[in-house]
Amino acid sequence: MCRHAAWLGPSRSLSSLIFEPDQGLLRQAYAPRMQRFGSVNADGFGVGWYDPSLSEPVRYRRSIPIWADANLPGIAGVARSSCLMAAVRSATVGMPIEESATAPFADGIWLLSHNGRVQREAVRPLAPGSESACDSAWLASAVFALLREGIPLARTLPLVVRGAAEADPAARLNLLVCGGMELAATAWGDTLYAHLGEGVLVASEPLDDRPGWQAVPDRNLLLASPDGVLVTPID
Numbered sequence: 001m002c003r004h005a006a007w008l009g010p011s012r013s014l015s016s017l018i019f020e021p022d023q024g025l026l027r028q029a030y031a032p033r034m035q036r037f038g039s040v041n042a043d044g045f046g047v048g049w050y051d052p053s054l055s056e057p058v059r060y061r062r063s064i065p066i067w068a069d070a071n072l073p074g075i076a077g078v079a080r081s082s083c084l085m086a087a088v089r090s091a092t093v094g095m096p097i098e099e100s101a102t103a104p105f106a107d108g109i110w111l112l113s114h115n116g117r118v119q120r121e122a123v124r125p126l127a128p129g130s131e132s133a134c135d136s137a138w139l140a141s142a143v144f145a146l147l148r149e150g151i152p153l154a155r156t157l158p159l160v161v162r163g164a165a166e167a168d169p170a171a172r173l174n175l176l177v178c179g180g181m182e183l184a185a186t187a188w189g190d191t192l193y194a195h196l197g198e199g200v201l202v203a204s205e206p207l208d209d210r211p212g213w214q215a216v217p218d219r220n221l222l223l224a225s226p227d228g229v230l231v232t233p234i235d
């Protein structure tokens with residue numbers, strides 16, 4: 001399982017997901033505390049953020065360990081946004097290790113990350129194509145196809161998760177999607193936590209030991225917007 005995190009709220013830097021917290025994604029890349037599958041996340045990393053002057057989010061992805069990129073601390077310190085995403089990757093056996101297989105995947109305003117694994121045959125019928133042979137890239141393509149049709153995020157994620165899980169009951173489908181003004185995450189086979197304060201912080205596992213982190217129950221969908229946060233069962 002990879003580890004991912006996102007923020008929706010008053011503008012803050014990418015460092016707040018990666019470098020500043022004790023258990024930020026930098027540390028979760030080599031010493032995650034709750035990872036059930038795999039032990040380190042050294043097969044790449046990616047970040048994405050929204051700049052009000054641009055119509056689409058900015059991404060930076062690499063296929064090297066997050067700790068090996070000497071330029072990232074500088075970039076993460078100045079990349080500030082009210083909507084942020086970051087992910088570190090532990091590639092599933094057989095999946096390519098390349099930038100195009102690394103989250104966040106993107107389409108228009110959307111950014112997507114996946115913790116888990118799914119048989120590609122289970123998602124190919126739902127997806128028009130994929131930028132990489134990686135299962136997560138296929139899954140992202142399936143989600144983006146429905147979002148392009150105008151189906152809201154709140155309906156799209158349960159549709160894709162149910163469809164993929166029906167075809168592959170052993171699939172693990174923790175998805176995280178940002179749209180700039182909204183954020184959604186599924187818990188389906190791995191841990192997911194949320195911390196509510198002046199905004200909402202969502203992460204595979206807590207980024208620090210502050211009180212207030214709440215576990216999202218398995219098979220639930222978390223939806224966050226400026227109006228608040230809602231957690232609902234997927235099935």
Ligand code: GLN
Nearest residue numbers: 001002091092095115116
């Ligand atoms: N299956 C995805 C990949 O290979 C995600 C892996 C993970 O969550 N560890 O990248």
